[in-house]
Amino acid sequence: MGRAQRGGGPKRPWAALALVTVLLPVVACGGGDDGGTTTLKWYVFDEPSGAFAAAAERCSEASEGRYRIEMALLPANADEQREQLVRRLAAEDTDIDIIGMDVIWTAEFAQAGWILPWEGDVADAATEGRLEPTVQSATYDDTLYAAPFTSNTQLLWYREDRVEEAPETWDEMIDQAEALPPGQNDIQVQGERYEGLVVWFTSLLESAGTSVLNEDGTEPELEPEATRAALEVMKRLATSSAADPTLATSREDQGRLSWESGSSAFMVNYTFVWPSANANAPDLAEEMAWARYPGVVEGEPSKVTIGGINLGIGAYSEHPEESFEAAACLAGDENQLQAATDGGLLPSTEALYEDPRLTEATIPGTDILAFPYADVIKETLQDAVQRPQTPYYNDVALAISRTLHPTREIDVEGDVEELRSAIERALAGEGLL
Amino acid sequence: MTTTIPPQAAGQAPTRPRSGRAQSERKLGWMLCAPAVTVMLLVTAYPIGYAVWLSLQRYDLRFPDDRAFVGLDNYAAVVGNRLWWQDLTNTMIITVASVIVELILGFALAFVMHRAIFGRGPVRASILVPYGIITVVTAFAWRFAFDPTTGFINGLLGTEQSWFTESWSAYVVIIATEVWKTTPFMALLLLAGFTLVPDDLVKASRVDGAGTWQRLTKVIIPLMKPAILVALLFRTLDAVRIFDSVFVQTRGAQGTESLSILGYNTLITRLNLGLGSAVSVLVFVVVLIIAFLFVKGFGANLAQQRGER
Incomplete structure (x- = not known):
């Protein structure tokens, strides 16, 4: 019952173009290790102020050549981010090293075995000084599955x-x-x-x-x-x-x-x-x-x-050790601070809400305080609750x-x-x- | 006196005993089709078969260990749920309303394209523009137009309607979007039908004293019947699978959820491959039933239509 298609010469260029489009991602996926530096892929939404890109840059440099964090950008909408990630993770994609996860995905991803648990020193480092509810949002079944990064509430x-x-x-x-x-x-x-x-x-x-x-x-x-x-x-x-x-x-x-x-x-x-x-x-x-x-x-x-982004490690990653280290670095205070002042994403580290670099920050291009509500939001976040934590x-x-x-x-x-x-x-x- | 047309005049090729030449032509025809058929089998038969296979299992991407063969349980769960019937009704409302409006408008546009004396190319091209626009873009354009804050429709009509917060008005916008977007396709198929009507016949009936209405209902429409049925069939099948407009404009809220949205929710959002595949297969069955009704019930003869072009 297919619609009649008139084939013919003039259509060929399109066919060639289609072929190129199909093959391009395959070629682009061919990245990997070059000269001892491990490339880690960070799947995260496209943060418009560039704070995430700056964080990736900063942590790559701090690793002194052991790894380089490359961003793989996801859509702005959380549902669409999840759709893309889930499809890749279910297919055991080894390309995913670090994931910028919405807080509501923790239980689902952990239950399906798509992310690795954080244990020992890395877990301690990732939760140190964080607001309790942000740690809670990254926890499933009494196990930490992600590093709290940014936070959010109304x-x-x-x-x-x-x-x-x-x-x-x-x-x-x-x-x-x-x-x-x-x-x-x-x-x-x-x-x-x-x-x-x-x-x-x-x-x-x-x-x-x-x-x-x-x-x-x-x-x-x-x-x-x-x-x-x-x-x-x-x-x-x-x-x-x-x-x-x-x-x-x-x-x-x-x-x-x-x-x-x-x-x-x-x-x-x-x-x-x-x-x-x-x-x-x-x-x-x-x-x-x-x-x-x-x-x-x-x-x-x-x-x-509570809302926000935590950093999880893809279970099929070929470089889990470096990924844990890199994620812990990405979620660090400096990067949280930049995400806050440049991108307006609230930090998960409690002390930052009293840090003058945050409380005295101004909206770019003005002398109006960017976070005049810092004390109220910190109080709200301390008492914040989770959406149902179930797969x-x-x-x-x-x-x-x-x-x-x-x-x-x-x-x-x-x-x-x-x-x-x-x-x-x-x-x-x-x-x- | 009105002219009635014997079926033969509609141009049906009289069947002849097959000669050797005809037979070898037939064989050549099959051989020429073979590559296309192979590709079709690969890209359609395999996924359909796989979907059927998935629909017989309990398979949730989040719980890969619980995977098991459950026979027809998923189908029972879908058909036994009032949501399926509710969404089927919603889909049918959208389908019937949009296809009827499209048929009437499409007929008028086809007539314009057929009769355009000057500027035939530009006229045809401009009528086809909406069909060339991606459905999602169309859906967004209509959504923004009807938005009470950013849209111009309320200003134009002098209303203060919040279009997507009530069921009837949400349907109006969704159906209007569908109509705007796909009427050109309908018109194009009907234009092919117009070319089936021999000019002499219309002239002859005019000489015989048939009025405009009689010429339309007694001569033109009977001759166009195959084209009309094919156009209706294609549009109905497309409309039953409606997804984009509903997804963009209401996400299925206000009772506008279509079958495809249900499938999407189950398959993509809930990652329930078994149940979701059962929904998809059932949508496929609905489509098959509609096609069957058109072909058998109304006698839409696809082969004849194709031969005529």
């Missing part, structure tokens, strides 16, 4: 000219927003059916006092009372006059854009919004303040989900986002049950999700 951003005092709970925030005139009272959150929704839900759930999975990660935990409280917040916000009309398709960046347009009073988002607002809407940025992510229970500080993370995340989206249609009582059964199915690894 803050509450609000408009000082519209809000007198930062709210401590979500209910308080929605009350405050509803009292403001429409058109300037939106609350920006991540409501699209994707990872951001899982992050939002997990943070609410943990702040309410329960978690998605039990300690072993084998069964859903979801204590009913606390789960109800978390779902009530999501439902209340979505049906409130303070909800952005595009809540159901809102991601971090849509939230940032709406925020910069001036329609919002509150936003929960990552710290990239700070330099962005200062560049795109400087007047608005002057009115911009930050506080700890709101809690769910009065008097209980929030527990926010079935993607299944569980799919189950959560599918059950809760769109948040305006959450049926609090029914969805407590629905969530539990969807997550049970996900953990069984059977059936469609």
Whole structure:
């Protein structure tokens, strides 16, 4: 039933071109050792400020010719990074030495045997002085599987000219927003059916006092009372006059854009919004303040989900020893600091949050502080929580986002049950999700 | 008086007893086809067979040690899940709506291309432009156009609709994207159909007093029937496999998840090769059923269509 193809002479150049395109990667893969220097491939997303490239350069030099770190760039989107890596790792690709891993991959990669455990001195060095939750994010089954590198979490951003005092709970925030005139009272959150929704839900759930999975990660935990409280917040916000009309398709960046347009009073988002607002809407940025992510229970500080990049060692690497050493170097304080000041990626080493090189750093090209919120974010990170640490993370995340989206249609009582059964199915690894 | 066309006039080659010459031509035909058939077998039969083989196993990339043969369990799990039927319905909504609109628009465009007196080349080329654009790019362009913050559609229509947050409007955008993107393909196939209609016949019916509508329904469309059916068949099969537009515009949210998205989620996101392959094989079966219905039910004669061109 194929469509009729007219073959012929003029098409030949295309065929040749296609052949070249197919063969090119094969030729390009032929790299390897030259003159005693081992080449290590670091698979990581293309960090736009060049901080990662600088780190690779710095560590290559520090090795005094024993190894050279070459970057293999992955897409910016975490799902796409994972797709590429998983396909290679499942095929036992020896080209992957060091992996820039999103914190949510640890359990999956470790369980499948795609990354090597960190043991002994290298493990001690990789975790020394790191914030506890960042170490936790790199740990699976009581074994360290990666070196904590950069970290990330959300803050509450609000408009000082519209809000007198930062709210401590979500209910308080929605009350405050509803009292403001429409058109300037939106609350920006991540409501699209994707990872951001899982992050939002997990943070609410943990702040309410329960978690998605039990300690072993084998069964859903979801204590009913606390789960109800978390779902009530999501439902209340979505049906409130303070909800952005595009809540159901809102991601971090849509939230940032709406925020910069001036329609919002509150936003929960990552710290990239700070330099962005200062560049795109400087007047608005002057009115911009930050506080700890709101809690769910009065008097209980929030527990926010941690993000970031850890460095794992590919299990099929031909140079594991050098790779461990190189990864430990890449995750070092100097490189974290540059990733922070140039790229805005928060460090995992606790002491850096008090280092004047960070606290006094300014947004490039301005005299505005780049990390004025350093103390708040450090506090948030110290109390930060993990997304479910299970090899079935993607299944569980799919189950959560599918059950809760769109948040305006959450049926609090029914969805407590629905969530539990969807997550049970996900953990069984059977059936469609 | 209206003119009716005997089937023979549609240009069916009368069957003759085969001569020796015809037989050797047939043999040559097969020999010329052989390389293509071999390549087709390599690039299609092998992956299809492998997918079927995978679909009979419990095989999760993350748990390579648990791999086992489970027979038809995966199929039972898929067909027994309401999600499969929900997504099948979603896919059918998108398919039927987009193919009908494409057929009507495609017919009009084909007519324009057929009748263009001057600038025939530019007219045809410009109609084909959307088909030349990569689907993902098209999907993004439409998504940005309909985005309430960055898009121009709300300004144009004077609405404040947030298009991707509700089911009906998300369908409208997805279907509109599909229509815009693939109507040219439909038009191209229908243009081939127009060339099947002998001008003399249309003129003769006009002399006999047939009006515009009668000429269209009694002469042109019956003669074009093979081309229309083939165009419908190709477009339906393509539309059933819709992935790009949905993935880019809603990621399957708001009840727009198509079968291909389901397969992607299971196979690529969840790395469940067994279950995911079962979904893919079932999509293939759906496609086969549709093709069968077209060929047997409506009598879409592919060979005849090809012979006519």
